[in-house]
Amino acid sequence: MSSSPPLIELRNVSKVFVNRSLRQRSVVYALREVSLTIARGEVLALVGESGSGKSTTAQLLARLTHPSGGEIWFDGRAINRQAGARELRQYRRRVQMIFQDPFSSLNAVHTVGYHVGRPLAIHRLVPPGRALAAQVETLLETVGLHPGREFVSKFPHQLSGGQRQRVGIARALAPNPDVLIADEPTSMLDVSLRLDVMNLLLDLRTTRKVSMLYITHDLSGANYMADRIAVMYRGTIMEEAPADVLMKDPVHPYTRLLLDASTADFGNGPSVAGPLGALDPSSPGCPFYPRCPSRMPVCSETRPVSAWIADEAEHRVSCHRYHDAESPKTGRDAQPKV
Amino acid sequence: MIDAPSASVSSRPRRVGQWLLVVRPLLRNAKARTGVAIFLFFGLVALLAPILSPYNPHLTIFAPGASPSAAHWLGTTQSGQDILSQMIWGTRQPLEIALGAGLLTTLIAVGIGISAGLFGGVYDEILMLITNIFLILPGLVVVIVISSYLSSANNLMISLVITVTSWPWGARVLRAQTLNLKSKDFVKAAIVAGEMRFRLAFFEVLPNMTSLVASNFFFTCLYAVVTAASLQFLGLGNINTVSWGSILYWANNSQALMIGAWWWFVPPGLAIGLLGAAFALINFGIDELTNPRLRREAK
Ligand SMILES: Nc1ncnc2c1ncn2[C@@H]1O[C@H](COP(=O)(O)OP(=O)(O)O)[C@@H](O)[C@H]1O
Ligand SMILES: [Mg+2]
Numbered sequence: 318m319s320s321s322p323p324l325i326e327l328r329n330v331s332k333v334f335v336n337r338s339l340r341q342r343s344v345v346y347a348l349r350e351v352s353l354t355i356a357r358g359e360v361l362a363l364v365g366e367s368g369s370g371k372s373t374t375a376q377l378l379a380r381l382t383h384p385s386g387g388e389i390w391f392d393g394r395a396i397n398r399q400a401g402a403r404e405l406r407q408y409r410r411r412v413q414m415i416f417q418d419p420f421s422s423l424n425a426v427h428t429v430g431y432h433v434g435r436p437l438a439i440h441r442l443v444p445p446g447r448a449l450a451a452q453v454e455t456l457l458e459t460v461g462l463h464p465g466r467e468f469v470s471k472f473p474h475q476l477s478g479g480q481r482q483r484v485g486i487a488r489a490l491a492p493n494p495d496v497l498i499a500d501e502p503t504s505m506l507d508v509s510l511r512l513d514v515m516n517l518l519l520d521l522r523t524t525r526k527v528s529m530l531y532i533t534h535d536l537s538g539a540n541y542m543a544d545r546i547a548v549m550y551r552g553t554i555m556e557e558a559p560a561d562v563l564m565k566d567p568v569h570p571y572t573r574l575l576l577d578a579s580t581a582d583f584g585n586g587p588s589v590a591g592p593l594g595a596l597d598p599s600s601p602g603c604p605f606y607p608r609c610p611s612r613m614p615v616c617s618e619t620r621p622v623s624a625w626i627a628d629e630a631e632h633r634v635s636c637h638r639y640h641d642a643e644s645p646k647t648g649r650d651a652q653p654k655v
Numbered sequence: 656m657i658d659a660p661s662a663s664v665s666s667r668p669r670r671v672g673q674w675l676l677v678v679r680p681l682l683r684n685a686k687a688r689t690g691v692a693i694f695l696f697f698g699l700v701a702l703l704a705p706i707l708s709p710y711n712p713h714l715t716i717f718a719p720g721a722s723p724s725a726a727h728w729l730g731t732t733q734s735g736q737d738i739l740s741q742m743i744w745g746t747r748q749p750l751e752i753a754l755g756a757g758l759l760t761t762l763i764a765v766g767i768g769i770s771a772g773l774f775g776g777v778y779d780e781i782l783m784l785i786t787n788i789f790l791i792l793p794g795l796v797v798v799i800v801i802s803s804y805l806s807s808a809n810n811l812m813i814s815l816v817i818t819v820t821s822w823p824w825g826a827r828v829l830r831a832q833t834l835n836l837k838s839k840d841f842v843k844a845a846i847v848a849g850e851m852r853f854r855l856a857f858f859e860v861l862p863n864m865t866s867l868v869a870s871n872f873f874f875t876c877l878y879a880v881v882t883a884a885s886l887q888f889l890g891l892g893n894i895n896t897v898s899w900g901s902i903l904y905w906a907n908n909s910q911a912l913m914i915g916a917w918w919w920f921v922p923p924g925l926a927i928g929l930l931g932a933a934f935a936l937i938n939f940g941i942d943e944l945t946n947p948r949l950r951r952e953a954k
Contacts, residue, residue: 381846406849413847414844426862491848492849
């Protein structure tokens with residue numbers, strides 16, 4: 318995978334939310350120097366518990382918000398915040414997103430046909446009129462809504478959660494994108510429907526050769542979907558490896574905890590400990606230090622840097638235990654060398 | 656339109672669906688139904704004034720100061736005009752001013768509220784500064800001052816004057832609701848789909864606040880009916896037009912109250928109150944529909 322340049326690359330991307338109210342100023346460090354790559358046709362899973370910064374990553378890639386630091390590269394070019402409307406429209410044609418909540422991601426006043434037809438009209442992909450209507454029906458059938466004709470004039474409130482999520486997927490597919498960002502697309506669905514939606518996404522991946530950022534809080538789901546898995550905790554990538562490697566040989570204590578939690582209880586998300594509080598940005602140590610079962614004194618003093626594990630081509634970890642004297646390549650210039 | 660394709664896919668069923676969605680439950684609500692009925696009654700009277708009115712309201716040929724009789728159901732004025740004819744023709748002005756002010760105010764409030772909420776930043780800050788300045792102006796005083804310069808004001812000008820003081824309320828409410836909707840995923844999804852600002856404002860956000868917009872409209876109508884009548888009662892604006900407010904002005908001027916000519920001042924007062932109540936009732940109905948807590952109590 319390292320042979321061709323990645324389609325998408327996050328280089329030390331940080332995101333800080335500053336909330337100003339009359340009384341106080343609160344600062345949330347949602348992402349800290351996150352580096353990730355997605356190759357053409359590859360599925361990368363981003364795993365982490367609630368509040369770890371997964372949706373923030375998705376929204377940065379969807380250009381719904383801008384990074385506070387670092388760069389996002391797409392198809393060999395850095396994304397420019399001051400991009401013109403044309404460039405942005407081109408990006409929107411190529412990078413699409415599936416939202417977590419099928420109930421709030423469709424507009425109650427618009428029909429299914431409107432939702433799926435708009436991207437086609439906006440990007441002028443299909444001539445208006447009958448051809449567009451036919452394309453909308455084809456898309457609906459692609460995502461398993463048969464017969465498409467019957468869904469076109471339905472409103473979201475007439476659909477089940479699973480059907481709505483399929484409409485969301487059809488909308489994302491409409492412009493025939495190169496990248497799909499799927500932000501926990503199954504977490505709000507009935508357990509019985511989750512596998513269907515996951516299989517649908519896998520089908521699309523093979524038939525359309527689309528790259529995917531698959532976001533989930535469930536490691537086994539990530540393993541089912543992805544080529545590679547990145548584990549995120551409080552805005553930091555803790556470990557990243559090919560899916561089978563990560564599932565078999567997790568090295569980060571946090572990944573291990575996640576793995577134990579996910580094998581014990583499929584689908585309900587990790588319950589490693591209590592909810593994530595706001596991280597004190599001034600604390601110098603590892604973000605996982607307070608909950609780490611194998612912490613060392615050094616862990617509270619310096620932040621571990623992301624380092625490639627020797628002998629393993631694509632296995633990266635951010636932990637002092639695996640960060641020893643043999644001068645690991647760190648964050649910025651680290652590229653997997655095969 | 657440029658976007659004919661999507662329209663052909665979906666807009667017809669959508670429009671019908673939306674209308675049913677808004678109108679049918681509204682008419683099922685007793686308060687709203689009463690309000691709509693009163694409003695339609697006055698609307699019909701205004702439209703059919705040439706047919707319904709027994710005399711020309713300006714004619715001064717009748718016995719002055721007469722009490723109600725078969726020839727003059729509501730008697731005559733001190734200068735010999737038929738009061739019933741004046742009441743019937745006088746329906747037009749309050750309705751026109753109310754609807755005019757309601758429409759203008761709602762247009763401005765929608766334009767400013769939605770764009771400020773949606774686009775944010777400096778644009779939002781400037782618009783909200785202007786809005787707040789207009790908000791703290793004492794409404795009735797401003798209206799009185801402006802209209803004292805407009806001795807021959809037509810209905811549109813009076814609507815405009817009322818609009819000057821009434822738009823900021825709606826703008827603030829609609830901006831707040833826009834901010835709320837903006838954080839919803841369906842707006843983000845529309846942005847990701849490539850929608851531009853205009854479509855976001857008018858096709859994604861606006862259709863989700865129809866009840867707020869409608870209640871802003873009807874509240875302004877109520878405010879306009881009362882304000883326009885007050886102005887005319889005070890002798891501002893053009894008192895030589897026939898309207899409920901000017902009937903009250905001349906009644907007061909001729910000391911109808913002192914001489915006990917109730918048929919002169921009670922009907923216009925009642926009519927103003929009824930039309931105002933109609934707008935208020937429609938508004939209550941909308942409130943009950945959108946506020947689930949009220950809806951449960953209503954059942
Ligand atoms: N718009 C925002 N303003 C302030 N804080 C935010 C905003 N969006 C997200 N956050 C914060 O950033 C952190 C990461 O959130 P998020 O990316 O939604 O996590 P996840 O999707 O993994 O649950 C959380 O602490 C959250 O409260
Ligand atoms: Mg999330």
